[in-house]
Each structure stands twice: as C-alpha cells, then as structure tokens.
Amino acid sequence: AKSGPSAVTNTMGAYACQRKTPLEHHNAVLTDALLLLAENADFCTNEGRSVAFKRAASVLKALPGPVRRMEELQGLPCLGEHCQRVIKEILEHGASSEVEMTRHSEHYQAMKALTGIFGVGVKTAEQWHRAGIRHPADLVSSEHKLNRAQRAGVEYYEHLRVPVTKAEADRIGEIVKRAVDAVLLGAEITLTGGFRRGKQTGHDVDFLITHPDEGREEGLLPKVVSWLEDLLLYQKTNKNSYLEAKEWPARPPSNMDRFERCFSIFKLQRPWAALEEPPQSGERGAAETPGWKAVRVDLVVTPVSQFAFALLGWTGSQLFERDLRRWAGQKGMSLSSHALYDCEQKRYLRATSEEEIFAHLGLEYIPPGERNA
Ligand code: GTP
Ligand code: MN
Ligand code: MN
The missing domain is CATH 3.30.460.10 (Beta Polymerase, domain 2)
Structure with a gap:
C-alpha cells in the first residue's frame, strides 16, 4: 500500500470525534480562510453554512502535511464544492477573492466588533448594525439599552479582546x-x-x-x-x-x-x-x-x-462536541454534559472517566490535546 496523503484520505472519519486534531497543524492559510467564511456565515445567521465551513477547516487541520495540490483532497470528507473552490483559488493565487472581499466588507467588520462585546450575540449585533452602530464606542453615546452583561462587555471591551x-x-x-x-x-x-x-x-x-x-x-x-x-x-x-x-x-x-x-x-x-x-x-x-x-x-x-x-463536554472544541453528540445520535444514544442515555436499552450508561464514555460510544479514545477540531 502507498503511504502519504492518499492513505490518510482513505481512513479519515467524517466525524471530528473520529480523528485526532492537534493544536498545531500544517494548513493554517487554508483553515483561516475557511473559518473566516464560517464566521461570516454566523454573522448572516446561516448556521448550516457556518458548520459546513468549520467541518471543512477541521478536516484540513487533521492532515499530516500541507495541502499543495487539489488531487490530495480526493476522498476526504466534508469538503463541498464551495470549499473546494476557495481552496483551489488559494493554492493557485495565494488568496481567495471571496475571503478577501468578506474580510474587508463593512458588515463583516462591524459584526465582528459588535459580537466581540461580552453579552452580545449575532441577533443583537445585527439589530444594532441596522440602526447604524458599527463599533462598541458608538454604544456609549447611543440611546440603545444595554443589559447588565452588555454594559460590562462595553466597559471592559479593550481588556477582554486581549487573549x-x-x-x-x-x-x-x-x-x-x-x-x-x-x-x-x-x-x-x-x-x-x-x-x-x-x-x-x-x-x-x-x-x-x-x-x-x-x-x-x-x-x-x-x-x-x-x-x-x-x-x-x-x-x-x-x-x-x-x-x-x-x-x-x-x-x-x-x-x-x-x-x-x-x-x-x-x-x-x-x-x-x-x-x-x-x-x-x-x-x-x-x-x-x-x-x-x-x-x-x-x-x-x-x-x-x-x-x-x-x-x-466542557473541554471542547465546539466542533468536537457537536460531532460527539451527532455520533451518539447516529448510534441510538443521547449525549450531554450530564449523561449518556441509550435510547434502545432505555437506560443511562454510567462513566467515571472520559475513556469510558468514548468506549460506550464505540470510539477510539482521543486525548484532550487532539480534540482541537
Ligand atoms: P477559548 O475560550 O476561545 O480559548 O476556547 P474554548 O474551547 O475554551 O471555548 P469556550 O470557553 O467557549 O467553551 C469551552 C467548551 O465548553 C466548548 O467545548 C463549548 O462547547 C463548551 N461550552 C460552552 N458553553 C457551554 C454551555 O453553556 N454548556 C456546556 N455544556 N458546554 C458549553
Ligand atoms: Mn467558556
Ligand atoms: Mn474557554
């Protein structure tokens, strides 16, 4: 059997909880681009589209080396037509016109700034944006009512944006x-x-x-x-x-x-x-x-x-959690941060360690450091 990308292609699972995803990976240029499109889809309340971009980025994070040619992507899961178009453009021209246009768009930038305020979700940010608010500073003088969390969010905005x-x-x-x-x-x-x-x-x-x-x-x-x-x-x-x-x-x-x-x-x-x-x-x-x-x-x-x-449930990443729950569902089980329920046996499956939960789910154990999906 051949080694290299094609060997990986054949074995990569479609669920993030079936893969090891390290923190450091080899495709940051591509994943940054796809994650920006995912973020923008969130800002347009298009969750399905956002998850699709996140899934594609996550697959690239799990690859053993940098993608250089489109052929290397053959057989990989979660890479739809749209994602492939973006990847192709970046591989050929160094950047994607759609990503660059989005990055510089007024809507994206305002939504990024406004949802960056603690206590502010996409819905509120969108309302404010429609009312002409572009930046947290605009809220200080505006008539818009802030709840207690949002007031704290605006007050400590500069602090909280520092990692x-x-x-x-x-x-x-x-x-x-x-x-x-x-x-x-x-x-x-x-x-x-x-x-x-x-x-x-x-x-x-x-x-x-x-x-x-x-x-x-x-x-x-x-x-x-x-x-x-x-x-x-x-x-x-x-x-x-x-x-x-x-x-x-x-x-x-x-x-x-x-x-x-x-x-x-x-x-x-x-x-x-x-x-x-x-x-x-x-x-x-x-x-x-x-x-x-x-x-x-x-x-x-x-x-x-x-x-x-x-x-x-609290270790993440968010996509890893999402796919764990989806995997459980597909196995006739229901997973939350409290328990695992077997819908066919109609009983809870107890566990005192993460390893046991992966075993109940029929998954290979993935340590925290490899859950960076
Ligand atoms: P950063 O904080 O940005 O570094 O990343 P993070 O992965 O720590 O994200 P965050 O703090 O938002 O969430 C940590 C984990 O907790 C993620 O897996 C989330 O899915 C999960 N999480 C966040 N909010 C909730 C919640 O309300 N309930 C449960 N059960 N999990 C949550
Ligand atoms: Mn948190
Ligand atoms: Mn956190």
Missing part, C-alpha cells in the same frame, strides 16, 4: 482554588476548555468544580462567588436546573446550561502590581497600563457522578 495567557489562567486557578478550599473542604477544581486542549491563549478561562462526596457540591457556587466578591467585576450565577429522571428521555439533551454555573469577569492584578515597585519608566506603555486586567472566567459545578460527562 488570556496560560500563565494568567494558572494564576486565576490558584485564586479559585483558594476560594473553593475556603468554603468546602475537599472540593476539587479542574481547568477545562481550550487550555486543557493545550492552547497557550484563550478568550476566557473555564473551570469545573466538584466534590468526591455526591451532594456536597450543592449550593457551593454562591459561596465561592461571595468569597471572590472583591475580585469580580461582573458575575451572573445560574442554579442547577438538571433533573435526570424528569428530563430524560422525554426531552432531548440540548441542555447546555443546566449546571450550577457562573459567567464572570475577574479583576486580575498584574504580577508586578503585587510587588513593591512598579516597572521603571522607559518600559513601553507602562504608564498607561493599569495594574490589573479584566478576564472572562466560567465556573461550573458538577456532581461527581456527572463529572466525566461535564469534563468531556
């Missing part, structure tokens, strides 16, 4: 750990999201909190949040609304929000601010840099019996 580093995530982890230890002995925290997949930067920091004794975690979050109060610039805490027996199988597990959880904005002191002396002047920008940085943090509390499902 969070792994070092900052670790410092926040230490603070959250201290809070959790103070309010419930034996509670444990786990870093999830992009950082668990090995990313060095992220748009936020995601933590799971649990306790080895089932039930002890109940009501934990309000206490943690009040311990952290002085460090939080914004927080919104939701109660756990998941009830296994009542909800399933009557309702499908679209439940993205059923844990006790908190969306927050942390006020993180910069390292030198804790020291006696600030950096000497002459260091660029030191004068204008405040001694702290606003950072988005998500806290999620899970009963230990659901921990493996929550860990799998």
Whole structure:
C-alpha cells in the first residue's frame, strides 16, 4: 500500500470525534480562510453554512502535511464544492477573492466588533448594525439599552479582546482554588476548555468544580462567588436546573446550561502590581497600563457522578462536541454534559472517566490535546 496523503484520505472519519486534531497543524492559510467564511456565515445567521465551513477547516487541520495540490483532497470528507473552490483559488493565487472581499466588507467588520462585546450575540449585533452602530464606542453615546452583561462587555471591551495567557489562567486557578478550599473542604477544581486542549491563549478561562462526596457540591457556587466578591467585576450565577429522571428521555439533551454555573469577569492584578515597585519608566506603555486586567472566567459545578460527562463536554472544541453528540445520535444514544442515555436499552450508561464514555460510544479514545477540531 502507498503511504502519504492518499492513505490518510482513505481512513479519515467524517466525524471530528473520529480523528485526532492537534493544536498545531500544517494548513493554517487554508483553515483561516475557511473559518473566516464560517464566521461570516454566523454573522448572516446561516448556521448550516457556518458548520459546513468549520467541518471543512477541521478536516484540513487533521492532515499530516500541507495541502499543495487539489488531487490530495480526493476522498476526504466534508469538503463541498464551495470549499473546494476557495481552496483551489488559494493554492493557485495565494488568496481567495471571496475571503478577501468578506474580510474587508463593512458588515463583516462591524459584526465582528459588535459580537466581540461580552453579552452580545449575532441577533443583537445585527439589530444594532441596522440602526447604524458599527463599533462598541458608538454604544456609549447611543440611546440603545444595554443589559447588565452588555454594559460590562462595553466597559471592559479593550481588556477582554486581549487573549488570556496560560500563565494568567494558572494564576486565576490558584485564586479559585483558594476560594473553593475556603468554603468546602475537599472540593476539587479542574481547568477545562481550550487550555486543557493545550492552547497557550484563550478568550476566557473555564473551570469545573466538584466534590468526591455526591451532594456536597450543592449550593457551593454562591459561596465561592461571595468569597471572590472583591475580585469580580461582573458575575451572573445560574442554579442547577438538571433533573435526570424528569428530563430524560422525554426531552432531548440540548441542555447546555443546566449546571450550577457562573459567567464572570475577574479583576486580575498584574504580577508586578503585587510587588513593591512598579516597572521603571522607559518600559513601553507602562504608564498607561493599569495594574490589573479584566478576564472572562466560567465556573461550573458538577456532581461527581456527572463529572466525566461535564469534563468531556466542557473541554471542547465546539466542533468536537457537536460531532460527539451527532455520533451518539447516529448510534441510538443521547449525549450531554450530564449523561449518556441509550435510547434502545432505555437506560443511562454510567462513566467515571472520559475513556469510558468514548468506549460506550464505540470510539477510539482521543486525548484532550487532539480534540482541537
Ligand atoms: P477559548 O475560550 O476561545 O480559548 O476556547 P474554548 O474551547 O475554551 O471555548 P469556550 O470557553 O467557549 O467553551 C469551552 C467548551 O465548553 C466548548 O467545548 C463549548 O462547547 C463548551 N461550552 C460552552 N458553553 C457551554 C454551555 O453553556 N454548556 C456546556 N455544556 N458546554 C458549553
Ligand atoms: Mn474557554
Ligand atoms: Mn467558556
């Protein structure tokens, strides 16, 4: 048998959860282009089209080397006609006219800026855009009503658009750990999201909190949040609304929000601010840099019996999660961040590790670092 791209072509699964997708890959020029089109499709509320572009990009991320010729794509899944046209143009001319036109379009740029505000989704951004709003700054003087999240989003816009580093995530982890230890002995925290997949930067920091004794975690979050109060610039805490027996199988597990959880904005002191002396002047920008940085943090509390499902569900990537659920569906099962239900056997499949969940689903185990679909 031949080795090289064609060998890969034959074995690549159509579901992201069937493939290993590393963080660093060989086709960033192509995937950046396709992901921009996906983003723009989201801005035009065309989810189907957006997912199609994301799937195509994800397939290219999983290739063992850079694509140089169209023939190398033969037999690969998820590469529709439109994607192929874009890829072909980039391979031949170095850029895609559609991508460049989109990138420079007024609608794309305004929607990117407006949806970049914490608390603002595509629907709101589109309404504002139609009313002539182009940038967060336009909202400060406008008549448009902002909710509490959006007000925080506008206020800390410049902070929140700066990526969070792994070092900052670790410092926040230490603070959250201290809070959790103070309010419930034996509670444990786990870093999830992009950082668990090995990313060095992220748009936020995601933590799971649990306790080895089932039930002890109940009501934990309000206490943690009040311990952290002085460090939080914004927080919104939701109660756990998941009830296994009542909800399933009557309702499908679209439940993205059923844990006790908190969306927050942390006020993180910069390292030198804790020291006696600030950096000497002459260091660029030191004068204008405040001694702290606003950072988005998500806290999620899970009963230990659901921990493996929550860990799998919150580690991402988003496309990996989406395809996991789709894969489960196709196998007659229903997967959420709380549980796995076998619709034919009419019973829940328990698991205490991610490995067990992959096994229940009949999938090869994919470690977090290879879930960057
Ligand atoms: P960055 O934060 O941009 O670095 O990437 P990320 O992968 O960490 O994204 P994000 O923080 O948005 O989400 C982390 C994971 O949690 C992703 O897999 C999401 O699918 C998942 N997630 C986000 N929101 C929810 C939610 O409300 N419920 C559940 N169950 N999962 C969610
Ligand atoms: Mn995240
Ligand atoms: Mn998050």
